[in-house]
Structures are given as C-alpha cells and as structure tokens.
Amino acid sequence: GAGVSQTPSNKVTEKGKYVELRCDPISGHTALYWYRQSLGQGPEFLIYFQGTGAADDSGLPNDRFFAVRPEGSVSTLKIQRTERGDSAVYLCASSPEFAGHEQFFGPGTRLTVL
Amino acid sequence: AQTVTQSQPEMSVQEAETVTLSCTYDTSENNYYLFWYKQPPSRQMILVIRQEAYKQQNATENRFSVNFQKAAKSFSLKISDSQLGDTAMYFCAFMNAGNQFYFGTGTSLTVIP
Numbered sequence: 001g002a003g004v005s006q007t008p009s010n011k012v013t014e015k016g017k018y019v020e021l022r023c024d025p026i027s028g029h030t031a032l033y034w035y036r037q038s039l040g041q042g043p044e045f046l047i048y049f050q051g052t053g054a055a056d057d058s059g060l061p062n063d064r065f066f067a068v069r070p071e072g073s074v075s076t077l078k079i080q081r082t083e084r085g086d087s088a089v090y091l092c093a094s095s096p097e098f099a100g101h102e103q104f105f106g107p108g109t110r111l112t113v114l
Numbered sequence: 115a116q117t118v119t120q121s122q123p124e125m126s127v128q129e130a131e132t133v134t135l136s137c138t139y140d141t142s143e144n145n146y147y148l149f150w151y152k153q154p155p156s157r158q159m160i161l162v163i164r165q166e167a168y169k170q171q172n173a174t175e176n177r178f179s180v181n182f183q184k185a186a187k188s189f190s191l192k193i194s195d196s197q198l199g200d201t202a203m204y205f206c207a208f209m210n211a212g213n214q215f216y217f218g219t220g221t222s223l224t225v226i227p
Binding site: 042044056089100103104 | 118120147149151156157158159160161164166205209212213214215216217218219220
C-alpha cells in the first residue's frame with residue numbers, strides 16, 4: 001500500500017514569508033508526528049497528533065509554528081514569519097494507535113529560507 | 115526528559131565484516147521501546163529493528179541484532195556480513211509509554227568494498 005507522503009519535497013522561501021507543509025499518513029494510522037531534522041542531526045520532535053487533536057505539542061519551538069489535522073488524516077505544518085534558522089528537513093511519520101509500534105516516515109520536505 | 119546518546123559520529127567496516135553501533139539512553143521509566151532506524155542518502159527513514167524493554171531476549175532481524183542491556187541502559191546494533199547497501203546514517207530512538215519519540219544524533223556508517 002501507499003506509504004507516508006509529504007509535499008512539497010523542496011520549498012524555498014524568503015525570510016518573513018509564510019509556508020505550509022503537508023503530510024499524508026498511511027491510511028488508518030491514527031498517530032501522526034512531525035519532526036525537524038537539521039544537517040548532521042537526528043530528528044527533533046515537534047508535535048504529535050492522536051486523531052484530530054494534538055496530544056503533545058511541546059516540541060514546537062515558538063508560536064510561529066502551528067500544525068493541524070482537522071479530519072484525523074492529512075496534517076499541515078504551518079510556519080509564520082519564517083527565519084533563516086527554520087531551514088531544515090521537516091519529517092512526518094505515522095503509526096497505528098497502539099503504543100510501541102514503529103513509526104513510518106515520509107521522505108521529508110526540505111525547507112530553505114533565504 | 116529522556117536522552118539518547120550515540121557516541122560514534124562515523125564508522126566504517128569492510129564488506130562482509132561485522133560492525134557494532136553503540137547507543138545509550140537515560141530514562142526513569144520502566145516501560146518503553148527502543149528502535150534502530152536507517153536513513154540512506156535518499157532521506158527516507160526505514161526501521162531496522164525494534165525492542166520492547168520488558169523483553170529480555172535480544173531482537174534479531176536477519177543480519178541485524180541488538181544487545182539490549184536494560185540495567186546499563188545500553189542498546190547496541192550489530193550488523194553482520196555488512197553489505198554496500200548498509201551504508202547510511204543509523205539513528206537509535208527511544209519511545210516512552212506516552213508515545214513520545216527521542217532520537218540520537220546518529221552514526222554515519224560506510225561499508226567499504
């Protein structure tokens with residue numbers, strides 16, 4: 001079946017602009033995670049959804065970052081007033097509901113803020 | 115908060131040889147899960163192996179096995195009969211009972227022909 005998909009694969013924007021990054025999880029997966037991965041680093045947790053609600057958003061760095069998952073499937077990560085330091089690969093992963101299951105990752109979106 | 119430490123930023127191994135990647139973690143929880151993920155240059159993270167903390171038996175998946183030492187909070191990955199396709203970044207990850215994931219900084223493995 002289809003895996004996790006993310007669009008766009010690459011996004012270049014200018015400092016101060018607004019961007020949206022989309023994640024389509026595996027069908028039926030209720031858990032969805034967003035991560036940020038800087039060069040040479042491991043993925044850094046941003047936010048975790050269980051269904052439509054954000055179960056844990058403690059990883060969001062500041063109030064410029066926001067994510068939604070209105071119907072419990074597709075999720076959008078929104079970044080306002082982008083800064084050069086936001087440049088990174090943004091990874092999305094989904095997982096079945098039960099605890100301890102592996103996460104299935106998408107290919108990521110590489111965001112570059114000029 | 116949990117932390118995951120991978121102390122080997124880079125490693126190399128001759129094709130067909132065995133290599134071990136180290137990982138330690140810090141937690142006060144008793145129920146958790148540990149994972150090794152592989153990230154090739156294509157960027158897609160792929161699960162290599164998974165271990166439940168309540169299981170004493172070390173997980174094995176074909177050429178990949180782990181040495182899980184719960185008391186020492188150590189979770190190393192052994193790759194036997196290394197193949198060129200094993201060249202990638204390897205990340206150790208910890209998942210707690212609240213489904214929060216923590217990743218290490220990764221080990222870049224190069225398999226030399």
